[in-house]
Amino acid sequence: MLVSIDWIKDYVKLDKWPTDKEFCDRMIMSGSNIETISYLGEGIENVKIAKVLSIEKHPDADKLVVCQMDLGKLGKLQIVTGASNLYVGAYVPVAIDGSVVPGPLHGQPKQEGGVKISAGELRGVKSDGMMCGPQELGIADKCAPFMSKDGIWLLAGDYEDKLGENIDDVLGLKDGVIDFEITPNRPDCLSMIGMAREAAATFGGKLVYPKTDCNTLTEKSSDYIDVEVKSELCKRYTARVIKDVKIAQSPWWLQKKLIAAGMRPINNIVDITNFVMMEYGQPLHAFDIRSLAGGKIEVDVAENGSKFTTLNGVERTFDDNMLMINDANGPVAVAGVMGGLDSEIKPDTETVVLESANFVGSSVRQTSKKLGLRTEASGRYEKGIDPNLCEIAADRVCALIDELGYGKVLDGSVDIYKNPENPKVVSARVSRINKVLGTNISRDEMVAILESLEMKVQGSGDDMIVTAPTVRQDILQEVDFVEEIARMYGYDKLPNTLPKLDVKAENSLSWETRRKIRELLCAMGADEIQTFSFINQKIFDACRIDEESWERDTVDIINPMGEDTAAMRTILTPGMLDVLARNYSRSVDAVRVFEIGKVFSKNYIQPEGLPDESYDLSIGIYGKDESFFTLKGMIECMFDMMGIKDVSYIAEPEYGVYHPGRCARVVKVTDKGEEVELGIMGEIHPDVASNYGIGDKVYCGEFFIDRLIEFSSREIQYAKPPKYPSTSRDIAMVVDESTAVADIEKVIKEAGTEILRGVKLFDIYRGIQVGKGKKSVAYSLTYRHDDRTLTDVETEEAHAKVVEALKNNLGASIRDN
Known part of the structure; x- marks a missing residue:
């Protein structure tokens, strides 16, 4: 976000303002990340303010004119130009002989160090210099004032007593502009007042809010406009009406602030709404009341397939998830994104309806993405805006219009705010904050820091009951105050000490069991493998898994990278067979491998919750010396190591992936005589082996590690060697x-x-x-x-x-x- 230092000074009162470098350094240390700092008038040398005295046609060129210019004490000059937006009496910037402009000049690439201007002749007529457009003075095309964007810069205001003076001095073009990187959790900083709040707290200054009250007529806004909110995607909608509007060019001080913030000045009404958006972070939109049929505003989702032309002249198609602003006849704006072409402020607009609304950020983000249309307003809504700003921002716009004499404000507003947002109250402990930071900051100092950030602190002793302003949507719990205290106290002041941890780290039983199983299987000559948790559901067909089997009830990925990663695995065996097949295809004669990995199943208890995750063990072997009993022996050794007794192997005549009659369910008989399945093992079905391209007999087993842990015994019982022979x-x-x-x-x-x-x-x-x-x-x-x-x-x-x-x-x- 681009922030003008001069603009920040309007809200922060300090006894002595720091240099720009000191300001940036201190703001960085208090947690504001700065990308760059630049200056509006950088590269401008000896460019003067002049007044157009006369305009005559060039004697030898139809597209050129000869202008006589008044430069005050510097006298009068003659300038030849091709600009078409000039008029007698206009104040413009003039680069005289020897001046330097940052450029680029029209139709030419930008030059390092700028362009030096010299007097000369154009088609035989003397020209003592060059009149400048905004771009030639280093102002980006997108920020060039609307009335000057394709020609000479027509300066707003009366500069009669400034003729011949340097333009960068008169217009304040030496203002520093800082590019702050605003993180998504701090939408309050997407505003000048938000950054001013940070600056005031950093430098111990006073934050001064702008004027928001104004003179109003006895007529009420509700007499002119009716608002109905039909969708919960609109949290608040505030509308005010201004009559007798005079559309004109904005004063330079306002244009300058918008240009510094990276926005193009358009006209006074639009500029004021953009100015307040940058000031408070609350987007606003002005409608010409003539474009609102029936004086009606209705906020509702669009009709599926409906079409609407936005302010930039593009016709767009909408669906029923997109929020729209409608009048009695249909759409007039895309809520939170952009207004409509027919409702924009026009040169003859006389009555304006001002919108200051709050829309759900996720809805605006989806609409903006689908339409491929991102604006300053949509970007702010996406990150979250305080609904309590709506009325304040609307009042500020009205105050500026009244103060500058651009219209007459009607009394009151139409304000639909069904669920007002209240300040959050969060508890924090002084001792806890000091413990986390390794500091010994006093309660009084912490309270002073929080109050400088406009938080109210109550409580006593170690306890602080903090009320955070609604603009601080990131303040949710005690740990958030740790960051606030740390950055304002000074990261450079925090001691370099390691934290003292009273927690004794211990491995979980699950982790320890998995470690022991790995060691045992490796000792028996098996290699550990790891396969992807994502699967293609077609593997179940290759494994002969029944259509109604629980293995097919997978957790599906919403946005898979491809068909092969469309679901989460429910068993490990298909991945095991992939590895065995890869080894077999590379002529590996014998393989013993195992995998301990997570499998995933749907959460049937809480369908909206996260899927269930658990660990399984898969073992796979093949080779001329391997058999069912090799696998069974490995499993029995594991059971012995874990102390699992009373295990039975129950033959299964048919079990999908396994050979009929050559597989067994491995069950544990409980003290109550119940059979609990620990896993399954056996020879892989010949058809399955063929599907994977394996020509040998393959033996696999898969076990539920959680159940193995449940029935394992960590107690080792020792028996004396028998006295008598067997x-x-x-x-x-x-x-x-x-x-x-x-x-x-x-x-x-x-x-x-x-x-x-x-x-x-x-x-x-x-x-x-x-x-x-x-x-x-x-x-x-x-x-x-x-x-x-x-x-x-x-x-x-x-x-x-x-x-x-x-x-x-x-x-x-x-x-x-």
Whole structure:
């Protein structure tokens, strides 16, 4: 935001004003970021103010005129020009012989160090110099006064006693203009008064507000205009009426301030509304009352597909999310963005309706973005404006119009303000602020700082009850006062000390569990991988996931970068298969990998809340030496490390991504006998492996880490080495292919007496020797007694019971050892 130092001085009273450099340095230290400082008249040398005495046609050029100029004590000069906006009696800038202008000259590029002007001849007629347009004196095209933007600069005002004097001295063109970077959380600083408030607090000065009261007629604004607000997107709408308006050029002091702020002077009424917008940060708009059919203003959303021509002459199409200002016949302005072409102030305008409104920032931002139309007004609404400024800003406009004699103000206003915004009250503690800053600032000093920022402080002792003005929308909690105190106290005064932390940092149980799992799996030869959390939902088809399965109920991304990142993953297995397929395609013979990553699911308890996030563990292996039991062994080692007991492996005949009958749900049996699923493991379905381009058998498992933590035991129980020896017996049996290993182990454990201490599977065989549809399964059984050495008879009796149970319950055929 461009801020004129001279403009700031109008509101801040200091015993001694600092130099421009000192001002910038102190403002930076109090938290205002400054990009650059420049000067309006930079590069102007010896350019004078002159008066046009006469204008005659050039004898040898149709487009040129010869002007006689009065430069006061410097005498009279003759200037030849092609400008068409001149008239006798006009006051203009003249660069005489030897003058320097910053340029650029019309039709030429800008030159380093400016352009030196010399006397000469144009088509045989002597010219003692050059009359200057705004651009030639360094004023940007967009800021050139409307009446001078395409020709010579016609100076507003009477300069009869200033003829021949330097223009930069007379017009105050030595004013410094600072470009402040305003952060989005400080919309109050998008105004001269906002920056003046910062300057007054920084330098200990007094903030003086401009006059807002004025003389009014007995007629009321409500006699001329009726306002109806139909949408909640308009927080407040204030309208005032001014009669007997005289459209003219604004006085130079007003034009200068607008130019310094980067705005083009248009005419007195428009300039005053723009001036007050820059002064208070509240956008305003002036309507010619003749353009408001029926004296009606209605604030409502547009009709979908409706068209409207804005002030810049462009016809635009609107939808029903865009807020409009309408009269009895239709739209007259885009709320918060730009007025309409037919409602603008014209040279013959006599009665003006002044709008000072507050619109919801998000609505203005969306409208501005859709239309590709951004203005000073829309930029302010987007960041948020205090609704309480509406009436103040409208009163200020009326006061200026009355003071400058440009019209007569009607009494009162039409003000629709359904939900007034009240000042925020926030508690803060002196001790807490000092602790955060590492300082020992007294309460009185803190109170003085906050009051200099126009905050009211109550309370006593350590407690401060602070009422923040409604313009400070960034003050929400105690920590916000830490910043306010720090920047006004002086960042350079804060001690260089490290904070004392009483908090002992500890790793969470979840983090510690994940660390241990990583260490264990790495020790078993597995490599850790990480895959993207974003997925393409087509992967569920490749993985044979059922259409109605919970895995497909994904959290979708509102603005995905592409189809492959359209949703958040619900399981890790598809990403695991991607990695295994990539390794297989590069001829890697064997792979063991795992991933610990977040999965995401919809929040069904609070649908408007954030999605649920949790950690899963995925393990994937393939290779000639890898099998279902390799994977199962890795998982059992993990369970042993975590102290998870009483785990069952329940065969699943069909489970989407897995091979039918070659996968198992891994469940924990609770003390109440309930089965809680910890995860699933098994051989990947051949069709799925084929979809991923993998030709070998692939084994994967996925587990819920939160459930593993729930059933883990951190207590390590130690058992004494047994005193008496154990003995073992091997048993091999032929059973149906459909018989699950888990069922076999269950029968063995139930039939075994108290001396059965271990059951270990060591072989599975399929082949012609055992017959079609059959398999051979072999176990090693361990027997031991705690109090004595077992006899062969005791062992054989216990073993015989196991054999008998296998035959009776499973129809097993026992093979000879």
